[in-house]
Amino acid sequence: MAGMDKLVALVNSFASAVLSVGREVGLNITLNKAKVSQGVKVENICTAALIGVVGVGSRGTVNIMLNKDAFENIIKTMSGGMIAPQLGDDVSMSVIGELSNMIGGRALVQSSLGTVDVTPPQLIVGENIKNVTKEDTGMKSFTLPFSLDPSGGVFLVLSFKID
Amino acid sequence: MAGMDKLVALVNSFASAVLSVGREVGLNITLNKAKVSQGVKVENICTAALIGVVGVGSRGTVNIMLNKDAFENIIKTMSGGMIAPQLGDDVSMSVIGELSNMIGGRALVQSSLGTVDVTPPQLIVGENIKNVTKEDTGMKSFTLPFSLDPSGGVFLVLSFKID
Helix, strand or coil, X not given: CCHHHHHHHHHHHHHHHHHHHHHHCCCEEEECHHHCEECCCCCCEEEEEEEEEEECCEEEEEEEEEEHHHHHHHHHHHXXXXXXXXXXXXXXXXXXXXXXXXXXXXXXXXXXXXXXEXXXXXXXXXXXXXXXXXXXXXXXXXXXXXXXECCCEEEEEEEEEEC | CCHHHHHXXXXXXXXXXXXXXXXXXCCEEEECHHHCEECCCCCCEEEEEEEEEEECCXXXXXXXXXXXXXXXXXXXXXXXXXXXXXXXXXXXXXHHHHHHHHHHHHHHHHCCCCCCEECCCEEEEXXXXXXXXXXXXXXXXXXXXXXXXXXXXXXXXXXXXXX
C-alpha cells in the first residue's frame, strides 16, 4: 500500500471505530463530515487519550480529545449515571481509558494494515489542551470532529509520518 | 530479558538520554535522584512531548513534561537567546520538538533493547497538564524529576505495560 493510502486507511479505521464503539456504549455520536480538515483544529479540550501507532512504513499518534461536555456526557452514559464525572479522578478516568482502549482495539481489527502495533492509551488532563504538529517535518495531521447529542465535542486528531 | 528488567533498562536509557542530550545543547540539568518515584508526580506542566514506544514484550509512552520556567529556559538556551519563548507558537514548539526527537533517538541508540520502535514526539500544550495512569491495569509508571539551573522543572514520566 502506498504511503498516502495507508494514512487514509488509518483515518478511516479510527473514524469508523469511534462511531461504532461510541454507539455500542450508548452515545449519540455523529461525524461532522463538512468540518474534517487537515492540521489540528481543536477547542476547549480537557481530556486527551493518546495512542501511539507503529507499523511498517508509518508511525504516529492518534489523539481522542474531549471537551468538558463530552467528558461528562460519556461518563454519565457509560456508567448509566452511576459515576459523577470529575476531571482527573481515578474512576472517571478509567471510563475514558476503557473507551479509548476499545476504540484503539476496534480500529486495528477493522483496518487492513495487519502489521500495525499500538501503545496503551495515555490519558492527559488539563485546561485548553492542544496538540501541536509541524507539517514541515513530514508529519501529516488530520482533525475529525464528532458531535455528541445532547452536547459535547469529540475530536479525533491523527498525526502521522509516512516513511 | 525479563519484563521488569526491560522496564528498568528503558527508564535508565531515557534518563541518561535526557541528561546527555540536555547537556550537549547547553542546559545545566541534573536528576533529582532522591525524588524519583513510582506513579505520576508532576506539577504546573505547560508542555508535554509524548513518544510512543513499542517493542517485543513491552509497550507504552514516554512523556517529557516541562513547567513554564523549563520551557522558557530551554528555548532561550537552544536558540542562543534568538527566539522569544511563546507557548504554542510554531517556532518555540519546533525547538521543543527537536529536543524531544534527540532524546528519543539517543535513548534508542543507548539502550540494549534492539527491537524497540518509537513514534515521532507528539507535542501537547495547555495549562496544568497531567497524565493519568491506572496501576491496576498492569501499567507501571515512573516519574523522574530533573532540575534546570537557574530555573525550571523537567519531568520524565514513563508509563509501560509489560506483556
